[in-house]
Amino acid sequence: MRFSILHELQLPGPAARGAEQQLLQEALEQVELADRLGYHAVWIPERHFQEERSGASAPAVFLAAAAARTNTIRLGYGPVPLALHGTNPTFVVESACSLDLVSGGRVALAAGESVAGAELGAFGVARADQRARWRAALGVAARMMVETPFAGGDGMPAARQVVPRPVQAPHPPLWLGGGKRATARVAAEGGLGALLLTPTDPEPVRDWVDEYYETLTECVPLGFAVHASFALALPMMVHADEAEALARGLDGAHFDAYARGYYESFGRHRPGRTSVWEEFEARRDDVGLARSAIVASGEPLSVRVLRGGLGSLRGAIGTPEQVRELVARYDDAGVDELVLHVASGGVAHHDVLAALELFAAEVMPAFAGSPRPSRFTGADARRALERREARQVVGVDDAFGADDDGAAPAAAADTEVETMGITDRSKFVAFRRDMEARGEKAFQAFVRRSDDARLERTVGSGAGLRVIFATMERQFVPGRAGGFTGDIQYNLRAADGSVRSWTVSIGGEPLRARARAGAAGGEPKLTITLAVADFIRIAGRDLDPVQAVMTGRMELAGDFAVALKLGEMFGQPAAF
Incomplete structure (x- = not known):
């Protein structure tokens, strides 16, 4: 099993001058440490206009800085809400390829759907149109990185050579990110890795993994390679004392869950005026994030907890022994990668660093043996690629001129x-x-x-x-x-x-x-x-x-x- 980290670049509450710069610098230090400790990847989703929840509006910029400060950790660019970019993913492709070059071939690119009104309303995207738009855009993105030159289509002109080209051939691994079981199924249909960002207990996830790999064997790849991998995100804070782990990490995990629901389900936001943190503190019990429902009991961990008539979220927050047992259940369910959200909701920087070190020292070694045999074989991949359309070819006479211009206003x-x-x-x-x-x-x-x-x-x-x-x-x-x-x-x-x-x-x-x-x-x-x-x-x-x-x-x-x-x-x- 692989272990990665997730960064939303969250900054709850009113931000003092300089707080955003400090947040970014601390996040880079955390990625540096994760690189030294052997974590597999860092994932940065692209989000827009979601105050306090995420400052990750330009993940490629952050990842470029991280690439310069690290050696082996992979750089998870996304999920990127490609529907917001229309069917023209040129700028995303150019950023991903440039990042792949400066990092020596360490980029993974994840597409995703936005469900936040903050983004859909701002960019004029109808919810019903998203799936068709991101599928078209991701297919075009893969072709841009492979075809020489790009043959056009989906509103894009032909006879354009997209530069630079990525290090990884035929292109960086392609993923689909989202929060539901359906995300994994749709990812499998397109030959993509599945990146699920909503914490879910290991037992139901077993069926999700099985369905993903069964569907994958019949996929028609959107890209020119199949990336077979199932990843799940989970809040994490580990400490030798369970009560201290809860004190350090629980409020941050709960704020992250509240902010996600606020922007994607129930919130009514007044930009620059609403305090999401204050609303969280006032309403957390009403939305299944009761602090009082979580106690230090030494019991095995679960993602969802019901105690005293109140529901709450926990995840991998506890002692090394408790977290190891929970991770083993995910491993047994077939999850390939756990994506740990440690720096959530204003968790102190020194506590994040300490948790990353303790997890690497006392949890990761238990899962460092020989990798399990892949459920998707090379023969499966060859058959899948035979089902996708061939690379398109531009005619020898297709060209553009120096006097070409764009459209009227x-x-x-x-x-x-x-x-x-x-x-x-x-x-x-x-x-x-x-x-x-x-x-x-x-x-x-x-x-x-x-x-x-x-x-x-x-x-x-x-x-x-x-x-x-x-x-x-x-x-x-x-x-x-x-x-x-x-x-x-x-x-x-x-x-x-x-x-x-x-x-x-x-x-x-x-x-x-x-x-x-x-x-x-x-x-x-x-x-x-x-x-x-x-x-x-x-x-x-x-x-x-x-x-x-x-x-x-x-x-x-x-x-x-x-x-x-x-x-x-x-x-x-x-x-x-």
Whole structure:
């Protein structure tokens, strides 16, 4: 079993001048000590606007400083809420690769979902959209670190070489972080390590680990390597005297749990005015964090405690003997890595250092034997990688120029589209660049707030349809075509009764998609007939294609097997 540490960079209560700098310096000293003592990794989640709970808004900066002061400890960058970065993870990838270089190949990158209104509201992310967005972003991130050059997709332009490249090949280990059993299952489906940040007793965790490894054998990796590992976070404070361990560590562990619930479940925060610490002290008994329910009794440890009608949290807070027994239960459950949160909620710096030293001296040696055989073999990994799509390749003629520029300001985007004439080439180019630069989000917003007439007049012009079909060409995923070659014909009905036909041809070596205006030269494998506006709404994810078929708004003729995988072929979730 491996042992790591977690840092939220918490600073409860009003912060005096210089307190934040002192906190960071002390955290770096703790990481230095953990490195010398043989701890496996330090994890720093990325969080924003969560006063008192976390100052870790720029974890890569902290980890870069830690890299300069350490030698072997791995640097856990995340969980990073990739949905907040949209489907463009370039800056995260560049930071992770740079960190991997300066640390000599010690980085692990974890994605995650944010459930805090402080972040979702600030960055304009809908809760329902998160999973699709982080999955897309993490898949793109892996490709950025592997493809030479990056082949584009998901709103990202092709023909860009992401620099620098990481030390670790094909890329640093990829994880998914979260708090629920479902996190482990979703991680396994994507071939990712599972990093669970909500403390849970060992006995239910056994089933979680079993499900994770069973699911992992059927995974379709999001990255170009499978990282098989199950990690669980746990509050920790150890001392020879149980009562002293409780006095040093319990309030900090409880504040961390309260602050997590405050920002993710029940809090109503007034920035710069609300004292989360004062609310914690006043309400802790009401939310299952009663101090009086935890007593020094010498009993075996558990994460959740119920005593005297009050619930509370404990975890690995006790004597070395008590903590060893608890860790052995996690080891028996199959947990690969325990992530210890010691510096939580204002625990004194010297107490953190002492706990790290005592744990390393009296707990870690009991688990330092030969590693248990892996439940995910090299053969499992090879089969999993055969199921993922191949690396995408950029055409030899794809390039960008020194005179390329970005899009018009967002406030002018609608006007730009509205006034674009069918024959106005300069405005068409500006609109195309706006869509490419802003990606799907801007296009989807425009579609949602437009009626059918407006969509047909603007995006439904010849120029606008060229943009959509050109995007389909770029997003085509050869590995998901299932061997299909042939023509797909779109018959788009205009409001005036005319029909505009477009054909997407799949073929060639390497396999590519080519779109052109006009009907197929021969018999198409699949013909799709629908209104121009409905076609645009499906492209903008404002109309579900299944619903469109069921309601008669879209008609299919030909090979229905092609229709079933159409979405996946063009880089989207399966449509049917």
